[in-house]
Amino acid sequence: MLSYTIKRLLGAIPTVFILLTLTFLLVHLAPGSPLDSDRPMPAQIRANLEAKYHLDEPLYEQYGHYLLNVAQFDFGASFQYKDTSVNDLIATGFPVSLAVGGFALLLALVFGIPLGMLAAVRQNRFADYAAMSGSLVGISVPNFVLGPLMILVLAVYNNWLPAGGLGGWQNYVMPVIALSVMYMAYVTRLMRASTIEVLRSPFIRTARAKGLSEARVFFVHVLPAAILPVISFLGPGAAAILTGSVVVEQIFGIPGLGRFFVTAALNRDYTLVLGITLFYGIIIIGFNLVVDILYGWLDPRVTY
Amino acid sequence: MAVATKSKSRKTRAMAAAAEGGNSLGRDAWRRLKANKAAMASLVLLALVGLMVLVGPWLSPYNYFSQDYNAIWDAPSLASGHFFGTDQVGRDLFVRTMTGGRISLMVGIVTTFVSLIIGVTYGALAGYLGGRTDSIMMRAVDILYSLPFMFFVILLVVFFGRNLFLLFAAIGAVSWLDMARIVRGQTLTIKSQPYIEAARMAGSGTAKIIARHIVPNLLGIVVVYVTLTIPQVILFESFLSYLGLGVQPPATSWGALINDGTSEMSVAPWLLIIPSIFLAVTLFCFNFIGDGLRDALDPKDR
Numbered sequence: 001m002l003s004y005t006i007k008r009l010l011g012a013i014p015t016v017f018i019l020l021t022l023t024f025l026l027v028h029l030a031p032g033s034p035l036d037s038d039r040p041m042p043a044q045i046r047a048n049l050e051a052k053y054h055l056d057e058p059l060y061e062q063y064g065h066y067l068l069n070v071a072q073f074d075f076g077a078s079f080q081y082k083d084t085s086v087n088d089l090i091a092t093g094f095p096v097s098l099a100v101g102g103f104a105l106l107l108a109l110v111f112g113i114p115l116g117m118l119a120a121v122r123q124n125r126f127a128d129y130a131a132m133s134g135s136l137v138g139i140s141v142p143n144f145v146l147g148p149l150m151i152l153v154l155a156v157y158n159n160w161l162p163a164g165g166l167g168g169w170q171n172y173v174m175p176v177i178a179l180s181v182m183y184m185a186y187v188t189r190l191m192r193a194s195t196i197e198v199l200r201s202p203f204i205r206t207a208r209a210k211g212l213s214e215a216r217v218f219f220v221h222v223l224p225a226a227i228l229p230v231i232s233f234l235g236p237g238a239a240a241i242l243t244g245s246v247v248v249e250q251i252f253g254i255p256g257l258g259r260f261f262v263t264a265a266l267n268r269d270y271t272l273v274l275g276i277t278l279f280y281g282i283i284i285i286g287f288n289l290v291v292d293i294l295y296g297w298l299d300p301r302v303t304y
Numbered sequence: 305m306a307v308a309t310k311s312k313s314r315k316t317r318a319m320a321a322a323a324e325g326g327n328s329l330g331r332d333a334w335r336r337l338k339a340n341k342a343a344m345a346s347l348v349l350l351a352l353v354g355l356m357v358l359v360g361p362w363l364s365p366y367n368y369f370s371q372d373y374n375a376i377w378d379a380p381s382l383a384s385g386h387f388f389g390t391d392q393v394g395r396d397l398f399v400r401t402m403t404g405g406r407i408s409l410m411v412g413i414v415t416t417f418v419s420l421i422i423g424v425t426y427g428a429l430a431g432y433l434g435g436r437t438d439s440i441m442m443r444a445v446d447i448l449y450s451l452p453f454m455f456f457v458i459l460l461v462v463f464f465g466r467n468l469f470l471l472f473a474a475i476g477a478v479s480w481l482d483m484a485r486i487v488r489g490q491t492l493t494i495k496s497q498p499y500i501e502a503a504r505m506a507g508s509g510t511a512k513i514i515a516r517h518i519v520p521n522l523l524g525i526v527v528v529y530v531t532l533t534i535p536q537v538i539l540f541e542s543f544l545s546y547l548g549l550g551v552q553p554p555a556t557s558w559g560a561l562i563n564d565g566t567s568e569m570s571v572a573p574w575l576l577i578i579p580s581i582f583l584a585v586t587l588f589c590f591n592f593i594g595d596g597l598r599d600a601l602d603p604k605d606r
Contacts, residue, residue: 014447015447015450019451022456136588139587139591140535140588141587142587144562144566148580149580151569152570243454261455261458262547265458265549266548266549273459277452280455281451281452284451
C-alpha cells in the first residue's frame with residue numbers, strides 16, 4: 001500500500017512538470033511581450049523592466065526562474081489589479097469556488113448514486129426509462145443554459161431567489177444546482193451501468209444463495225462494488241466541475257476564482273491567467289492522485 | 305490490376321450476400337437501431353435541425369448582421385417576418401440562430417473529424433505495436449488527460465488571438481484522447497484474431513495491416529464515439545463562445561447567442577430561450593443516437 005502510494009506520488013511529478021513546461025512555452029511562444037503597451041516606452045526603462053522580470057536572459061534561465069518561483073508557490077503580480085499578487089487573488093477567490101464546486105459535487109453524488117441504483121434494479125421498467133431519459137436531458141442541458149433560465153424563472157419572474165452575488169445561503173442554491181445537474185446525470189448513468197454488471201456477477205448469486213436478506217445483499221455486497229466507477233469518475237469529475245464553475249460564476253456574478261479567470265482572459269492579464277491555470281492544474285493532478293490511491297485502497301482486486 | 309479486380313469482385317460478392325439477408329454486424333445493428341424509437345426520433349429531429357440550419361437563412365428576407373433600429377426587441381411574430389423576434393439592435397434572431405447553428409454544427413463535425421483522425425491513428429498504432437511503445441504512448445495520453453485542458457484552450461485563445469481555425473485546432477487537440485484510449489483497447493482484442501495473423505503471414509506490413517485489417521474493424525466503436533464526441537465539441541465551443549472567447553461578432557454561434565440572450569433576458573426572453581432550445585435539442589439528439597448506437601452495436605446491456 002505504502003509503496004503504491006509512493007509510486008503514484010512519484011508518477012505525478014512528470015505530469016506537474018509537463019504542466020509547467022507547457023504553460024511556460026505557451027507564454028513565451030505567444031506573440032508580443034507583456035511590456036508592450038499603447039505608448040512606446042523609453043529604451044532604458046524598457047531594458048530595466050526587462051531586467052527586473054528576467055526577460056533579457058536566455059530562455060533556459062527564464063525557465064529556471066519560473067520553475068523556482070512556482071516551486072515556492074509564487075505566481076507573481078497581476079497585470080490588471082495593480083499592487084495585488086496573483087497569490088492574494090487566488091486566496092480570496094478559491095474558497096468561494098471551492099464552496100460552490102464542493103456542494104455541487106456532493107449534490108451530484110447524493111442524488112446520482114441512489115438514482116442510478118434504482119434504475120439498475122428496475123432495469124427496462126418505468127423507473128429505469130425515467131431516470132435514463134432524465135439523465136440524458138441533464139447531459140444535454142449545459143450549465144450556461146440552465147443557469148440563465150433558472151434566473152429568469154426563479155429570480156426575474158418570481159423573485160424567489162437572488163439572481164446573483166454572494167450573501168446568504170440563498171445565493172448558493174441556483175449556482176450549485178446549475179453546476180451539479182450535468183454531473184448528477186453522469187453519476188446516475190455510471191452507477192446504473194456498474195450496478196447492472198455487479199448484479200449479474202457470481203458473488204451476488206452466492207450471497208443470495210446463502211439466504212441473505214435482499215437489503216443486506218444490496219448494501220453490503222452490491223453497493224461497495226458498484227460504486228467503484230463513480231470513485232474513479234471523481235478525478236475527471238472534479239476537473240470538470242472546476243471548469244464548469246468558470247462559467248457558473250460568470251452567470252451568477254460570484255466573485256470566485258473562475259470569474260477572475262474569465263476577466264483575466266478577456267483583459268489579457270497574463271500572470272493571473274497563468275497562475276490560475278497552474279493552480280487548477282496542480283489541484284486537479286493532486287485530486288486525481290488522491291482518487292487513484294483511494295481506489296486502490298477500496299478495490300481489493302487492485303494489487304500493488 | 306488483376307489483383308484489384310479480384311478483390312473488388314470479392315467485395316461485391318460479400319455485399320450481395322449481405323443484401324440477401326446475411327447477418328452482418330452492420331445489418332444487425334441497423335435493425336436494432338431502427339427498433340429503438342427514441343434514437344430514430346432523435347435522428348429525424350436532428351436531420352430537421354440540420355435542414356433548417358442549412359436552408360433557413362434563405363427563407364427569411366433578413367440577414368444575420370444588419371441592424372434595424374426600428375425593430376428593437378420585437379417579439380417573435382409571423383407577420384413581421386421576424387419568426388424568432390429581434391435582438392437589442394434589431395437583428396433578426398431567426399437568421400442569427402440558423403447561421404449560428406451552421407457554425408456550431410460545423411465546429412462540432414470538423415473538430416470531431418480532426419480528433420477522429422488523430423485518435424484512431426494513435427490508438428491503433430499503440431494497440432498494434434504493443435509492448436514498450438504502447439506503454440509509453442498510453443502513459444503520454446494519461447499525462448495529457450490529467451491536465452486541465454479547458455484552461456489551456458482558453459490560454460491559447462488569449463495568447464494567440466481568437467479565430468475559428470485556432471478553435472478547431474485547440475478543441476481537436478483536446479478531444480482525441482478518449483478516442484485514442486477506446487481505439488487502443490479495441491485494437492488489442494482485434495490484434496489477436498487469426499485473420500491478423502494470416503495477414504501477417506501473407507507478408508503484409510504493419511501499415512497495411514493497420515489500414516486494411518484493423519481500422520475497418522474498429523468502425524463500430526468509432527461510430528459510437530463520433531456521435532458522442534460531436535455534442536461534446538459543440539458544448540465546448542458554446543462554452544467558449546458564451547465566455548466571449550470563441551466566435552467573434554458579427555459572426556455568431558449558439559453559445560454566443562445564449563450569451564447575448566442572457567444579458568437581455570428580462571426584456572426579451574426569447575433571445576435566451578430560442579437558441580437554448582436549439583442547442584439543447586441538438587445535444588440531446590446526438591446523445592440519444594450515440595446511446596442507441598452503442599446499444600445496437602453492443603446489445604449485452606439491454
